[in-house]
Amino acid sequence: MSEPARRAPRRDLPIPAYRSGASPLHRARAGVTASLCLALALVCMLFADPLVLATAIAAVSAAGVAAGVGREIKRAALLSLPLVLLVAVVNPLVYREGDTLLVRGGEILGRRMDITLEALVAGGLAGLRVAAIVMAFGLFSACVDPDELLRLFRRFSYRSALTGALATRLVPVLARDALRMGDAARCRPTRPEPAEERGRTGRWARWRSSPGRRPASAAVVRVAVARAALSGALDRAVEVAAALEVRGYSVGGRPPRSREPWSRHDLRVAAAALAVASAAVACKLMGVGQVQVYPRIEMGVGPPEALLCAVVLIAAVALPFGGRGARLGVARA
Amino acid sequence: MARAWGWLVLETAIVVAEGLSYRYPERDAPALLDVTLALDRGGFTLLAGESGSGKSTLLRALCGLVPHFHGGEVAGELTVAGMSVRDHGPGELAAACGTVFQDPETQVVMGGVRAELSLPLEHRGETPAAIARAVEEVALALGIADLLDRRTDTLSGGELQRVAIAAALVHRPALLVLDEPTSQLDPVAGDELIWLLRRLNEEWGTAVVIAEHRIERCLPAADRVLALEDGAVVLDAAPREFLDWAVATGGNLATPVARLFSLAGLRPLPTSVKEARDGLRAAGLAPGAGIGEHVAPQAGDDDARAGNPGARSWRDRWRRSAASDAPVAVAAHGIWHEIADGPTVLRDVDLRAEPGERIALMGRNGAGKSTLLRHLKGLVAPTRGRVEAAGEVALLLQNPGDYLIHDHVVEEAGVGALAAAGLAERPDANPRDLSGGERQRLALEVVLSGERPCAAVCLDEPTRGMDRVHREALVGRIGALAAGGAAVIVATHDTEFAAAFADRVVLMGDGVVIADGAPAELLAGGWHFSTEVARALDGAGGALAPEHGAELIERELVR
Numbered sequence: 001m002s003e004p005a006r007r008a009p010r011r012d013l014p015i016p017a018y019r020s021g022a023s024p025l026h027r028a029r030a031g032v033t034a035s036l037c038l039a040l041a042l043v044c045m046l047f048a049d050p051l052v053l054a055t056a057i058a059a060v061s062a063a064g065v066a067a068g069v070g071r072e073i074k075r076a077a078l079l080s081l082p083l084v085l086l087v088a089v090v091n092p093l094v095y096r097e098g099d100t101l102l103v104r105g106g107e108i109l110g111r112r113m114d115i116t117l118e119a120l121v122a123g124g125l126a127g128l129r130v131a132a133i134v135m136a137f138g139l140f141s142a143c144v145d146p147d148e149l150l151r152l153f154r155r156f157s158y159r160s161a162l163t164g165a166l167a168t169r170l171v172p173v174l175a176r177d178a179l180r181m182g183d184a185a186r187c188r189p190t191r192p193e194p195a196e197e198r199g200r201t202g203r204w205a206r207w208r209s210s211p212g213r214r215p216a217s218a219a220v221v222r223v224a225v226a227r228a229a230l231s232g233a234l235d236r237a238v239e240v241a242a243a244l245e246v247r248g249y250s251v252g253g254r255p256p257r258s259r260e261p262w263s264r265h266d267l268r269v270a271a272a273a274l275a276v277a278s279a280a281v282a283c284k285l286m287g288v289g290q291v292q293v294y295p296r297i298e299m300g301v302g303p304p305e306a307l308l309c310a311v312v313l314i315a316a317v318a319l320p321f322g323g324r325g326a327r328l329g330v331a332r333a
Numbered sequence: 334m335a336r337a338w339g340w341l342v343l344e345t346a347i348v349v350a351e352g353l354s355y356r357y358p359e360r361d362a363p364a365l366l367d368v369t370l371a372l373d374r375g376g377f378t379l380l381a382g383e384s385g386s387g388k389s390t391l392l393r394a395l396c397g398l399v400p401h402f403h404g405g406e407v408a409g410e411l412t413v414a415g416m417s418v419r420d421h422g423p424g425e426l427a428a429a430c431g432t433v434f435q436d437p438e439t440q441v442v443m444g445g446v447r448a449e450l451s452l453p454l455e456h457r458g459e460t461p462a463a464i465a466r467a468v469e470e471v472a473l474a475l476g477i478a479d480l481l482d483r484r485t486d487t488l489s490g491g492e493l494q495r496v497a498i499a500a501a502l503v504h505r506p507a508l509l510v511l512d513e514p515t516s517q518l519d520p521v522a523g524d525e526l527i528w529l530l531r532r533l534n535e536e537w538g539t540a541v542v543i544a545e546h547r548i549e550r551c552l553p554a555a556d557r558v559l560a561l562e563d564g565a566v567v568l569d570a571a572p573r574e575f576l577d578w579a580v581a582t583g584g585n586l587a588t589p590v591a592r593l594f595s596l597a598g599l600r601p602l603p604t605s606v607k608e609a610r611d612g613l614r615a616a617g618l619a620p621g622a623g624i625g626e627h628v629a630p631q632a633g634d635d636d637a638r639a640g641n642p643g644a645r646s647w648r649d650r651w652r653r654s655a656a657s658d659a660p661v662a663v664a665a666h667g668i669w670h671e672i673a674d675g676p677t678v679l680r681d682v683d684l685r686a687e688p689g690e691r692i693a694l695m696g697r698n699g700a701g702k703s704t705l706l707r708h709l710k711g712l713v714a715p716t717r718g719r720v721e722a723a724g725e726v727a728l729l730l731q732n733p734g735d736y737l738i739h740d741h742v743v744e745e746a747g748v749g750a751l752a753a754a755g756l757a758e759r760p761d762a763n764p765r766d767l768s769g770g771e772r773q774r775l776a777l778e779v780v781l782s783g784e785r786p787c788a789a790v791c792l793d794e795p796t797r798g799m800d801r802v803h804r805e806a807l808v809g810r811i812g813a814l815a816a817g818g819a820a821v822i823v824a825t826h827d828t829e830f831a832a833a834f835a836d837r838v839v840l841m842g843d844g845v846v847i848a849d850g851a852p853a854e855l856l857a858g859g860w861h862f863s864t865e866v867a868r869a870l871d872g873a874g875g876a877l878a879p880e881h882g883a884e885l886i887e888r889e890l891v892r
Contacts, residue, residue, distance in 0.1 A: 019484065020445070151448075173439075180730070187727070189784070228739075239436070242434075245397075245398060245401075246426075246431075247442070247452055247500065250422060
């Protein structure tokens with residue numbers, strides 16, 4: 001009997017990247033889809049309320065799954081994890097405000113290391129906000145065609161937009177370079193250090209050739225690879241710059257405006273973006289979703305907050321993806 | 334340079350250089366030295382020369398990157414389509430000159446194919462309607478219409494290179510310059526690309542200037558050859574005259590069939606396989622039918638092995654492997670590589686390499702060669718099957734620069750390895766300053782620099798962009814490794830190189846081994862996977878190299 005087949009993991013890049021797709025978010029024009037992602041990010045920036053932030057995360061995740069980029073959203077969430085943890089851990093250690101003392105620590109460098117419930121909650125909320133914003137930009141990276149975005153901005157600041165688009169495109173290229181260099185590093189055998197062979201006499205050389213010195217650790221090789229990948233990025237950038245030069249970049253002027261009719265996807269996604277942004281701004285102005293952490297935790301959880309969450313969720317998911325119109329392909333309005 | 338026909342005045346030369354010299358910043362030696370030439374409109378010119386002879390620099394001068402992008406010192410004059418390169422930068426010259434570089438990945442700047450093709454026209458301020466039409470037309474002309482809506486990072490090397498050529502041609506420049514465009518392609522894609530360029534040259538009248546190490550691939554399409562040496566043009570001639578010169582000056586730039594004819598004392602030297610066959614017929618030798626009938630080595634024949642060390646029957650080999658008494662250096666047993674939500678890259682692959690064996694692993698792009706080598710090294714785990722190795726397996730991946738991560742070459746591999754790489758005199762050089770061949774040699778020594786000798790050494794496409802001199806040096810190094818007891822397995826598209834070093838060829842297709850045998854069997858009777866000499870002789874006598882083919886011809890002529 002043959003052994004069960006294990007599938008080799010796909011060697012994906014650790015960053016969300018755009019892939020063309022057939023979902024409404026992919027079919028809508030880049031500026032419109034970008035607006036929806038930015039509107040969701042705006043919600044996260046305006047509110048610290050955990051219910052609203054959780055709703056934003058849910059809306060981004062649901063929109064991502066419906067658009068077929070759930071994997072990219074997951075990748076964005078994983079990417080945000082170190083930063084989220086950093087914020088969540090550092091905040092309670094740095095801030096001593098808050099009335100509810102959880103841990104009374106000793107003094108370090110003349111500063112008391114007390115941990116309060118309020119600082120802990122504030123760290124958690126800040127981490128949640130970071131995660132939500134990174135995920136919204138993950139949705140942006142996965143669903144917005146950078147080429148179209150460049151086309152959108154080229155009338156305002158062509159070269160800046162092109163530079164930005166190229167920088168974005170270089171990221172996956174450099175990530176692939178780093179993967180390749182990592183493989184090459186794994187092919188390097190352990191070997192005696194060269195300094196002792198060369199008979200150098202400096203302090204550095206004596207340390208390198210000292211009998212007790214261990215071969216370079218994996219971490220040291222990893223640092224060397226990272227350094228080489230970084231310096232290789234410069235070479236890559238120069239090559240791309242040369243390619244741009246011979247495509248006439250330096251004489252590029254402002255291109256003529258193109259007018260395309262709005263598709264039903266454009267309209268639905270734009271309506272979703274408008275609804276999310278309007279609801280967020282209006283609620284902020286009305287004082288909905290206020291959170292006070294210090295000195296005591298106070299947060300509004302009531303019908304207004306629930307209404308805001310419902311609007312965000314329905315607008316971001318149901319408007320672009322719900323109904324027959326979303327399934328009608330690319331038919332123009 | 335101008336020809337007047339009544340009211341119509343045509344500039345016949347697209348490129349005119351007069352005493353052009355150039356030196357890169359912080360370099361002592363000039364990269365171009367007193368270059369004087371005139372290239373006609375609608376011509377197909379091949380730049381030939383060894384590594385570092387100045388081919389790439391001349392191409393970069395034609396598109397204005399030299400001196401405007403790279404800096405440095407220029408003397409003399411160079412005009413392209415009437416524009417002086419001194420006064421006009423790459424952006425202005427781009428109107429007349431399309432440029433394609435060696436690495437397609439770094440010259441494709443946009444995320445989508447359609448956007449990539451539109452970019453040069455957008456730079457020129459064309460209207461959306463004009464852009465749409467030009468993109469459609471160039472895509473149809475280059476056979477990439479089905480790629481227009483693809484993302485550039487999903488394209489294969491051959492597709493990317495076609496897209497890069499389309500982007501260079503979309504505004505219909507009068508001149509197209511290409512720097513080793515086939516170096517990353519398999520033989521099929523490489524040949525297709527050259528004939529595509531020839532068609533563009535004939536149908537659109539686009540002047541083509543191409544630099545290539547695989548001269549035999551381009552020579553049949555070329556009208557003219559410029560040979561460069563140390564930055565100077567040492568020959569400017571028609572292909573046949575170029576071959577006479579190349580043979581007379583040592584043969585490093587001569588094509589295999591030209592060397593075959595030269596060694597056999599036949600004239601004129603052929604510029605293509607077709608001309609070689611015609612030449613053989615003219616000499617009373619019918620390729621395939623006549624030559625070698627009486628001297629063709631039989632599989633398993635000891636004499637044949639003496640004539641061509643690679644000539645062993647694969648049936649014999651299979652029987653020998655089945656007996657399994659012979660020691661194994663490295664072996665793959667029923668290897669599968671299946672990617673989650675993706676293709677199956679390897680399907681039940683068996684490969685057994687014995688100590689001292691030299692195996693060429695061949696097949697088109699995506700056949701699974703590189704993945705198999707990664708399995709042998711243990712970089713990836715098979716989804717099914719297992720790898721058996723008698724010791725350490727060294728693997729040199731496709732980009733030697735990836736192995737060079739320090740600031741000084743001595744830190745990469747140690748003094749002994751530097752000597753083996755021919756870099757003993759330059760221990761403090763920065764690896765980035767090394768030439769392609771030097772990087773390749775150093776990276777090979779890096780992977781071989783373990784404390785114990787390797788049981789097997791695997792090389793992945795080691796001859797990309799390598800000239801014949803360096804290829805021959807690599808053949809020698811492989812021979813030394815095999816003589817030291819290591820099995821050497823090389824994934825390569827280069828049939829001439831495979832014929833030179835291998836005693837066994839394994840042909841892969843779509844993740845399976847489709848043929849496994851002696852080079853004389855596999856490379857003599859193939860279509861694309863055969864050497865130029867074998868194609869000229871129609872596989873007669875299993876001759877792969879010019880020397881062996883010439884012996885065969887001489888025996889026929891004497892008889």
